[in-house]
């Protein structure tokens with residue numbers, strides 16, 4: 001013990017720890033032999049001494065070992081330090097950079113939007129798409145007038161033909177509602193076309209198509225087939241869009257005084273007052 005305390009003067013930490021251990025040991029062994037603990041202490045102290053020597057030694061050794069480290073380091077050095085930051089970045093970088101992820105996610109949407117902008121001039125308005133549906137589908141117009149309006153059983157509508165017959169879109173609408181006049185040989189249109197008559201001529205569509213479909217197909221025939229200027233059909237388009245005035249369930253009546261009916265609808269929609 002005295003030796004321990006003596007050593008403790010120099011080493012505050014180690015003895016306290018070792019003393020506890022030796023105290024416990026002694027308790028475990030019982031006070032049977034007083035000599036043995038004493039005999040044990042020296043080993044622990046001798047063990048502590050080398051430990052101290054070791055803890056101090058590294059500091060001292062470090063100085064002596066430093067010359068060795070520089071010799072070792074020059075070899076590892078070329079690996080981390082000569083590697084340029086951008087090369088290092090390339091090595092540690094993920095295959096898809098973080099910034100590219102949102103770009104890649106957005107890419108398909110962009111493609112769709114871009115494709116949409118390319119197509120939009122062709123299938124722009126609702127009136128055109130509905131008109132096309134009627135012309136090629138439910139109205140069956142294409143069957144008699146040709147897919148492109150070039151004519152067939154019915155006369156050609158393209159290349160301004162339909163405009164020559166019906167300069168006013170309202171007359172065009174009235175024609176589609178009513179179909180050919182009953183008597184063959186009756187003159188119709190602005191250019192006095194000779195009608196085949198109801199039996200062999202143009203069917204009336206006032207019942208089969210609703211008002212919106214007729215407005216749409218007339219718009220389609222004039223703009224897409226006849227080559228009309230859309231600006232000249234502003235009133236027609238507006239009337240089509242005035243759904244409270246021309247609801248889906250509205251049908252034009254065959255045999256009605258159509259011009260007044262159309263004028264009445266335009267007036268209620270507040271279109272082209274004069």
Ligand code: HEC
Nearest residue numbers: 139140141144153154155162165176180195196197201202
């Ligand atoms: C069964 C055949 C047939 C169908 C279907 C048909 N048409 Fe006609 N269409 C004719 C015939 C025939 C004439 C000529 C009328 C006449 O001689 O009286 C005509 C004339 C016209 C004209 C006047 C053209 C001109 O220059 O004389 C227009 C406009 C027209 N049709 C539009 C339509 C629309 C719109 C549809 C569909 C909703 C349609 N047609 C469906 C046979 C048809």
